[in-house]
Every structure is written in C-alpha cells, then in structure tokens.
Amino acid sequence: MATIRELARQCGVSVATVSRVFNNPEVVNPDTRQNVLRVAARIGYLPNESARTLATKKSYMIGLVWDTHHRRPGWRHPFLQEILIGLKTALSERGYHLLMLATSDGEGSHDRAVRRHNLDGVVFIDNGTQDPALLRLAESGVPCVSLDRPITGPRATHVISDNAGGARTAVEHLYERGRRAIATIAGPGRTVPGAERLAGYRAALAGLGLPARDGLVVEGDFYLSGGYAAMRRLLEADERPDAVFAAGDEMAIGAMRAIAEAGLKVPEDIAVVGFDDIELAALVQPGLTTVAQDKAGFGTAAAATLVAMIDGTAAVPPPPSVLPTALIVRGTA
Amino acid sequence: MATIRELARQCGVSVATVSRVFNNPEVVNPDTRQNVLRVAARIGYLPNESARTLATKKSYMIGLVWDTHHRRPGWRHPFLQEILIGLKTALSERGYHLLMLATSDGEGSHDRAVRRHNLDGVVFIDNGTQDPALLRLAESGVPCVSLDRPITGPRATHVISDNAGGARTAVEHLYERGRRAIATIAGPGRTVPGAERLAGYRAALAGLGLPARDGLVVEGDFYLSGGYAAMRRLLEADERPDAVFAAGDEMAIGAMRAIAEAGLKVPEDIAVVGFDDIELAALVQPGLTTVAQDKAGFGTAAAATLVAMIDGTAAVPPPPSVLPTALIVRGTA
DNA sequence: CGGTTACATGAAACCGGTTACACGCAGAGA
C-alpha cells in the first residue's frame, strides 16, 4: 500500500508538497505537480480516507437514517429506490458517500454514529415517530435534511412535495371533467402529507365555488385496504360522489376495487385521481390518473441542500425545498 | 469532543488501559474497567472510528455496489428494499455498516473506493455486465458477495435462489392441477436466473414424462411488455398451451393481460405461475400463483458469508448460498 | 544596491486511536 511518504520519497519532495498537489494544486509549481501526479499514477497511490478524516474532521460521508422498525411487515417505501438513486448520484457528483446507519445498533443511537464516524450530514428518510435521538441530532447543529416531514434545528431543513398544490390540481382536473360531487379519501390527519393534501382539496373546492360537504371526506391510512374501506363508506352515503381524489395511489387503487365491486365503472360513474404515481399506477386498468411526485428530486434536492449547508453557502436554517408535482392523466379521470 | 487521552487523564490511567477496556476488557482489572466505563459514560466519550480504522486497517464498513446505469429509465430492482433491510439488519448486528459506493464516481472505479476507505468487504447487488473493476476487485482477495449472479475470486462467492428447484416446483404444481401442455416464458438466456429457471422447467417436464416441445418455449425479457409479447406468440401457435410458467412475475402479469385480451380466462383456460413474488403479484386479480424468493434472505445470507470471510471462519472460497424458494398458491393456478 | 514581496517548499506537530514491549509487583516454588 503506497503511502504519502513513500510517494514523496520517490518524487524527491516532502509529504507536505504531495499533500498540496492533491488538495491545493494551484499553490504548487506546475512541473512539480505534474511529476507527483505521474509518479502517483505509476505506483498506484491513493490517499487513505481514514487518515484524511482524522486530520480534517471531514469524512465526506453522509449518514442515511432510514427507519424500518415499527412498521407493519411487508411495508415498503414507495419511492425508496428512486430517492436512493437521486441521493447517491447527486452526492457522488459532489464527492460524498452515503453511509446507511443501523436502526438500533450496538453503538447506541444515531447521534453517536454521527460523532463516531465524523459524518458531515444526515438525511432522514421516512422517520416515523419523532425519535428523540434524531431531534437531538438536528438540534446539535449537524446538517440534517428530512424527507417528507419537517424537522427543526439550526442547520436542519426538509424537502417535501407541493402536497397542497398537487391536491388542488387534482381537484381542478376533476372539475374540468365536469365532476361536481368530488369526494376525497384523505391520509391520516397526523401525517404532514395527509394534512396538506386535505387542505389542498378544501382550498380547491373553495376556489371553484363548490360546497365543502363533510360526507365527502373520509380518512384512509395510505394503504390499499384503507382506500377500499374508505370508498365503501363513500358508496354507502346518501349522495354518491361522481369523483374521488385519493391522497395516495394505493388508496386510489383500493377505491377502484370497491367501485368495481359495487358494479360501477371508472371513470364513467366515478372518476378517480390518486397521488404519488407509484409503479402500479401505470399497470392497473384503466391506468390511474394521478399527481406525480418528483421522486428523484427528493434525493437531488436533499443532496444539494446538505452540501450547501456543509459548505456554509446556505442560509441558516435553510428554507425547505418544495418539489413541484405533475398531473399524469391516464384512464381514471 | 472527548478523546481517549482526556478520558485516560480523568481516570488516572494510561491511554493503553483505556483502549484495552474497550477492545480487550478481560485483560484489565475489573475495578479499573468499571471506573473507566463510568467516567466514559459521564463525559460522553466515543471512540473515533477514523483513528481506529487508521490504526487497525479495519473499518467495519461494507461497500455496496449497486449499479444503476445502463438500465432502462424507470427500471427498479424488484427486491432492493427487502435486500437492503436484510443486509442492514444482519450487518449491524455484527457491528458493520453499509457504505453505498457511487457508480461512476470521481475517485475512479470501485476497487479504488475499497482501498481508500479500507472497506472490509463488498456486496454486489445486481451488477449487470461484468465490470472489469469488479472482477479486479474480486480477484484481489477482498471479501465479495454477489447477489443473484456468480462471481469468482479467492474470497468471493454469491448468493442465489434455487432457481431450477423453484421452476420445477412451479411446473409440477401445474401438472398436479391437470395441465399437460405447459409452456414457459423464459428469461433472457444470458442471465443466470433465466438460464437456470429454463433448465428447471425442462428437468421438470422430463421428470414428469412430458414431451419437450420447442413451440412451448419463448423467451422474454423479464419485463411486463416482454411477457405480453411472448404470450401473444404462444397464443398464435398451432397448439395452444393450457398452462404457462413465466420465469418472472412481471412477465406473468404481462401474459395474463395477453390472455385476457384474447378472450380467454385465467386459470380456467390457461393457468399461470410466475416467479419472484413481487408486491404486485398479490394485488392483481386473480392473485398470481408464484414461486417466492426469500428476499430478505439475500441480505442476511450475504451478511453472514461476508462476516465469516472477514473473520476467517469461512472456507476459501466459500460455497455459494442457495436460498430455498416457496410456492405461493393464489388464484392463477 | 538594500529592502520588500511573492512564491515554492520543507520540518515538524498534530489528529485519536492501537499495540509491542518493558516493567513493577505479588505469589509460588525451590
């Protein structure tokens, strides 16, 4: 394993010069620099990141906190893969790596892992309940970005979709298609996306001059079964809606199932619009019209914000990133 | 930030003793040990992993090489999330972390990242074509585990499902349901799972005394559209099969679509069995009967093998792990 | 021509751990 001293010896310069060649190339004489680089390539020198981190306290590693416990078995994050791709790509373009932090690891909670590994920042993906270790972490001033849920701290922010705007778009689309009795299957009120999408739905109705009828609002759980059950409640009500905006695609598909079972047709009898644009949305029949989230955008926005915070080129605390949504029109509305 | 010297000072012992308390507790006097631990907890001492790695050359980090390039856009690994959970959990139980390696990063290829970060091992997930950097890595003696595809090297092995066995099970199940003209939609012949599942299909036919008719074998691409196209070809043939084993669930669902469009019913006219047990399999109607892979098993087996190699308690090279499959009977066969 | 300045480089301390080796001491055996 070639070390910096070995390389320095072979080049006839000091280790300080070699170090500068890699970290501060412009201060070293071009000839010297070329020579060092040539010899480095020949002997296969690679700087040791551990030594580097030890000296500089910068690891170029970002922690990924992705809680999987307290979930129902079989639960999957709808966009994990896309987010990961976005994160990985955007971070690596900036020279950072992603370290997956264990959930309940032997080294205690996440804040410890951050200190032990000199992590430069952390991204929370789908942190369920407010974990005290995470709050402590965010409060401690470590750059943090949370996906889909707000978080506070001196250098903490979040990235989230324009949930309210997306919901508005969905409702307005239904309106344009001539629907007037527009119901919604909302997400759990305690979740931020659930609350925001419901607010967007209400705002849209108000904007369109439609009455807000309580019977048209039912709450689901973001799962297919919850959407199914919610739709059945809507169908049993006195006045049947002619359209439904589901705050999540899985619920929308559950709703479609319930509608079909009731002998009704989508979209003729009841139009359906979902939210998320999960893979399945394009595969069901008819294809689900839905409000697409910018999945990779979560990753890239998180990476950009994080690096800006680390470099100190971001406002403190930085404003949240709000990702635009896009209505994808398929067959259900 | 408390360092080991600070802790040693406060305890009135040397740094060597403190270090031993954490790494070799049994050699230090119980009273001394207790005291060190108490003071450590009080001042919040945490060992610095970079310094540790620098001194020991062990990082307790495993690299994750997950290539996403050269893929069609929108492509998703069917089990990424489950594998990740399995990996993360199993590794963290053994004190290891997972470092996601950038695909085409600034630091060159993967083997460099391994050396730079003193990685203890690497897992390849879904490495498409044979990347020379990966082969070099495996040859170099770094512990490597590849998922779903074989790899060779002094300390390299792979974990794979019992593809042939699973395919046999599927075909035998169709036979038991009375089907005799059993077709298959195979995966691409160049892929290992594709080839193995086709071999299992053939072996099953032979074992059951059924003739192997060329017209009953068509090749797909593991995607829904490929399965659809393949099924159409099967339907156009002279003698229509009464059952089809698709080497992947997506293809199976594509096939179901083609069958429905042809005015035929599943499973009455044509029974369908898939392979993988993707999420969608339970959601289509009728539910897809399929050969389930042990998704989390990939992660846990990889972690166990890797750690065994690192600890030197594994054969060299270690034998591949072959994960059992399980037939899940739903509505299509 | 003396003095200032800019530039390129080197010596050495430092980051925070691990560990080989030496050492002091108590108890055992001769």
Place this chain on the structure above:
DNA sequence: TCTCTGCGTGTAACCGGTTTCATGTAACCG
C-alpha cells in the same frame, strides 16, 4: 531467601494523512 511466573499497567512508536510556520530564492522597486 531467591528466582520464576503471570498479571496489570505504562511508555512510546506507529497508522497516513494535513497544516502551521519558517526558510530560501528570485523578482521587483525606489
């Protein structure tokens, strides 16, 4: 009593980088 052993501990070198500060040299200026 003297040596031998083994246990518990400390000293100091080492891992492989970065960075402060000092130094030598050449160019520049009045």
